[in-house]
Amino acid sequence: MSSINFLRIVLLSILSFSTLSVTQLTLDTAPISDDPWDLDGPCQKYVEKLAIVQSEMVACATNWSIPPKVCTNCYSYYINFKQYEYETKHLDNVFSLDNRTCSQVIYDNYLLSYSSEISTALTNKIWEHSRCDSCIEINWNFPQNKSEPVFSDRTLQFQQRLYEWRNCVVNYTSGNVLEQDLTNGSKICNWCKTPFNELFGYYWKIYITPDEDFCVDVETTMNDTIHLWNDVWQCAERQDRDRDLAGIMITFSTLLLLTALFYAASYIQGGGQTRNLIRYSRLLTDPRGQRSRLLSSGMSDADLVHGSSSTSSLQYNVPVHQTR
Numbered sequence: 188m189s190s191i192n193f194l195r196i197v198l199l200s201i202l203s204f205s206t207l208s209v210t211q212l213t214l215d216t217a218p219i220s221d222d223p224w225d226l227d228g229p230c231q232k233y234v235e236k237l238a239i240v241q242s243e244m245v246a247c248a249t250n251w252s253i254p255p256k257v258c259t260n261c262y263s264y265y266i267n268f269k270q271y272e273y274e275t276k277h278l279d280n281v282f283s284l285d286n287r288t289c290s291q292v293i294y295d296n297y298l299l300s301y302s303s304e305i306s307t308a309l310t311n312k313i314w315e316h317s318r319c320d321s322c323i324e325i326n327w328n329f330p331q332n333k334s335e336p337v338f339s340d341r342t343l344q345f346q347q348r349l350y351e352w353r354n355c356v357v358n359y360t361s362g363n364v365l366e367q368d369l370t371n372g373s374k375i376c377n378w379c380k381t382p383f384n385e386l387f388g389y390y391w392k393i394y395i396t397p398d399e400d401f402c403v404d405v406e407t408t409m410n411d412t413i414h415l416w417n418d419v420w421q422c423a424e425r426q427d428r429d430r431d432l433a434g435i436m437i438t439f440s441t442l443l444l445l446t447a448l449f450y451a452a453s454y455i456q457g458g459g460q461t462r463n464l465i466r467y468s469r470l471l472t473d474p475r476g477q478r479s480r481l482l483s484s485g486m487s488d489a490d491l492v493h494g495s496s497s498t499s500s501l502q503y504n505v506p507v508h509q510t511r
């Protein structure tokens with residue numbers, strides 16, 4: 188009994204050991220690039236280089252994904268990646284063992300080309316989807332490996348206004364942007380209202396101009412800036428409250444003025460004449476009717492002011508293009 192068990196254990200361990208060593212053997216002693224059986228051996232090193240620049244671009248894009256700001260932060264990785272992609276597409280003097288060019292091997296030889304799929308995703312889904320061309324144009328020069336990025340003027344202008352606003356906020360908070368100093372809010376709202384309105388105005392101007400566009404970087408930056416201003420520091424609400432108060436004051440004083448004018452006018456009209464009591468009392472009741480009409484129109488005025496102020500705060504809601 189026990190000897191059979193013992194034999195079984197020995198056999199099992201020998202078996203498992205041998206399978207282990209076999210798998211280790213195939214993994215360890217077959218370095219892919221020097222494999223004499225690898226038909227595509229001479230092309231391997233180009234694929235490996237492409238893998239590195241692709242992965243750098245992927246890392247950068249994911250790192251800058253909340254909020255998405257690939258265009259302005261990853262353009263150098265993108266240029267590098269596109270350069271190597273270009274090289275792998277022009278490997279016309281390097282051959283596989285069966286005399287195919289390495290470009291054919293990498294892109295056309297097999298059912299699937301992972302490198303091509305990833306390149307396509309980086310180009311279409313990341314770069315073009317972010318509309319990077321609207322912010323940064325790249326003057327491609329692949330043959331000499333001298334591609335130059337050029338930031339568009341409107342991006343620089345936007346950035347300048349953004350920095351002015353940020354400087355203003357920093358100036359008034361001695362740098363502690365997230366301290367209770369700021370969540371208290373109101374002071375910042377007043378002090379930095381002008382740079383904020385300029386920033387938003389500039390963004391809005393471009394936004395409503397047909398054929399002019401910002402990349403996603405700028406859109407998300409504006410988006411977050413508005414959320415900070417409106418939701419965190421609650422500057423829009425404060426402004427609205429002030430505006431409502433002003434509206435009510437204006438309506439009220441107009442009402443007073445009109446009433447005064449009316450009484451004055453009726454006094455002048457009837458002035459100096461001998462009047463009988465009946466006529467006078469009619470005049471007295473008349474203004475009251477007039478007054479209540481004025482009052483109700485005053486109410487709707489106030490409503491109007493309120494309505495218009497809430498639409499103007501709507502303006503601060505974020506205008507965003509659907510990402511295509």
Ligand SMILES: *[C@@H]1O[C@H](CO)[C@@H](O)[C@H](O)[C@H]1NC(C)=O
Nearest residue numbers: 246247249250251252253260
């Ligand atoms: C990743 O993003 C953060 C800010 O979001 C930045 O400070 C950091 O430098 C980035 N890292 C790389 C490798 O780009």
Ligand SMILES: *[C@@H]1O[C@H](CO)[C@@H](O)[C@H](O)[C@H]1NC(C)=O
Nearest residue numbers: 281282283284285286287288
């Ligand atoms: C590949 O091309 C070389 C010369 O261009 C030739 O000598 C060789 O026979 C070719 N090999 C095959 C497999 O066609």
Ligand SMILES: *[C@@H]1O[C@H](CO)[C@@H](O)[C@H](O)[C@H]1NC(C)=O
Nearest residue numbers: 267270271272274331332333
């Ligand atoms: C292109 O030039 C950059 C430096 O300017 C270099 O780091 C990169 O390796 C070059 N790319 C190729 C494919 O030669």
Ligand SMILES: *[C@@H]1O[C@H](CO)[C@@H](O)[C@H](O)[C@H]1NC(C)=O
Nearest residue numbers: 351352353354355356358359
């Ligand atoms: C910052 O504050 C200083 C002095 O208080 C002032 O001279 C300067 O113009 C301010 N800068 C901004 C951007 O508001």
Ligand SMILES: *[C@@H]1O[C@H](CO)[C@@H](O)[C@H](O)[C@H]1NC(C)=O
Nearest residue numbers: 367368369370371372373374
């Ligand atoms: C907000 O500011 C006022 C006066 O400037 C101060 O009395 C109050 O304590 C502050 N509130 C907070 C939460 O810091």
Ligand SMILES: *[C@@H]1O[C@H](CO)[C@@H](O)[C@H](O)[C@H]1NC(C)=O
Nearest residue numbers: 403406407410411505507508
């Ligand atoms: C802006 O923010 C809103 C909500 O916070 C979001 O739905 C929208 O997609 C954002 N736009 C961009 C360009 O990130």
